[in-house]
Amino acid sequence: MKLLLQNKNYMYLLWGYTFSILVDSIVFMMCLKIVEVLSNNTTSYTFLYIFHYIPAVLFSLWIGAWINSKKLEKVMITSLIVRIAILLTFLFADGLNNLSMVYLFIFIESFISIFFFPSTDTLVTKIVNKEQRLMANGFIKLLYVLMQGMGFGISTILIKMNISLVFILGICLIALVIATFFISKINKHYEITLQKQNIVKEVLDTMRYLQQHKLTSKIFILFAIAWLVASSIDLIVISYLTNVSKVSSDNFGIVAIIVFVGMILGAHLSSYLYDKINVKYIFSFPLLVYSVTVLSMYFFQQWTYTLPFFLLGGFSLGFFEVCFTTFLQDYNDEQYYTRIFSFQNMILSSMPLPGMLFLGVFIEWSGIKLTIIIVSFLLFVVSIFAYLTNYKQVNDQEIKDIV
Known part of the structure; x- marks a missing residue:
């Protein structure tokens, strides 16, 4: 850890990433508040989430291919400067009073993040030794969780204090x-050396790589199925609190804090566990734990009894996020890093919408109890498939053959 903290390039990256994530969470909360003030109906919130997620679904692979041979820190700097310009434009154009402008703003914000996040995960491999990579990823994911929670907390407190939204967005600019x-x-300046080719060919090349690199393809399929459910778990928790435990939905904040604490512990301990356990457990164990976490809501009507299970669920999620990123770095050729992480970002952003729509309808149709059983069972089945997957490591010669 000492050597990692002495790595100035990594610390600069870490601090830049920290402030960027903090702004992400504050800005999204501001957009939620503006939608509440201007409209406050379910359709308006749905559109906000659609415009938030859709850029990654449409553009992740193309942008990942574009930045593949670019100087990554310059891509990140440019994206930050564009965010500053967009935020200033939004303020001067009086976007706080126009719902369409809010949707356009969140769309552009999400679009710009597609350049930033894959560049961050790829740049870590360029400025940190392989022996320190796992811990470096751990700090990145840990700060993501902390800054998300802190951003939501700061924005909530400032709003309740009746602080002007213009003033809050001014803090974001700073x-x-x-x-x-x-x-x-x-x-x-670090860049991936690659023969120049057009973006379409690079995207097709990525598809061929994933098709031939069976292990990565299987993991992404498992990840997509699991995330389809896990990313929408908030709906189940809120419905459980209000319909089963008969308490206010405000208690969801306490559940979220418990999950965040678990994620912090999981992200921290992942650096000690990653090299000591079989790869199959990195993917099967978190899914199994999360399955049990969901099932706990079926057996306990009193919601406080489920909190230890949500702590374990958060732990498994934090452990998975760090190990998954490190796994992608260890098991894939470096020239595909930006595209692989862009593909990961596309899955992260594309699964929540269909998941939320499906679970929302299913809860209304079948009730919360049956939904809990179905979701828990689905996660359990995916964990079995994850355990049975062949995790044979690709050697250098196989990578050359694929490339």
């Missing part, structure tokens, strides 16, 4: 300037 400063301090 944070983005600080993030840009730190990323610009990275004093070496």
Whole structure:
């Protein structure tokens, strides 16, 4: 850890990433508040989430291919500068009073993040030794969780204090300037050496790579199925609290805090566990634990009894996120990093919408109890498939053959 903390390039990246994520969470909360003020109906919130997720679904692979041979820190700096410009434009154009402008703004914000996140995960492999990579990923994922929670907390407190939304967005501007400063301090330029080709060919090349790299393809399929359900778990928890435990939905905040604490512990301990356990458990164990976490809501009517299970569920989620990123770095050729992480981002952003729509309808149709059983069973089945998957590591010669 000492060597990692002495790595100035990594620390600059870490601080820049921290302020960027903080702004992400604050801005999204601001958009939710603006929608509440301007409309406050379910359709308006649905459109906000659609415009938030749809850019990654449509553009992740193309942008991943475009940044593949670019200087990653320059891509990140440019994306931050564009965010500053967009935020200023939004303020001066009086976007706080126009619902269409809010949708356009969140769309552009999400679009720009497609450049930032794959560049971050790829840049880690360029500025950190392989021996320190797992811990480096752990800090990145840990700060993501912390800044998401802190951003939501800060924005909620400021709103309740009746602080002007313009003032809050002004804080976001300052944070983005600080993030840009730190990323610009990275004093070496890293890029993936690759023969120049057009973006369409690179996307097709990525599809061929995934088709031939069976292990990565299987993992992404398992991840997509699991995330389709897990990303929509909030609906089940809220319905459980209000319909089964008969308590206010505000208690969801306590459940979320417990999950965040578990994620922090899981992300921290992952650096000690990753090399000590079989790869199959990295994917099967978190799914099994989350299956039990969901099932606990079926057996306990008193919601406080489920909190230890949500702590374990958060732990497994934090452990998985760090190990999954490290796994993708270890088991794939470096020239595909930006495209692989863009593909991961596409799955993360595309699964929540159909998951929420399906679960929302299913809960109304069958009730919360049956929904809990079905979701828990689905996660359990996916964990079995994850356990039975062949995790044969690809050697250098096989990678050359694929490429």
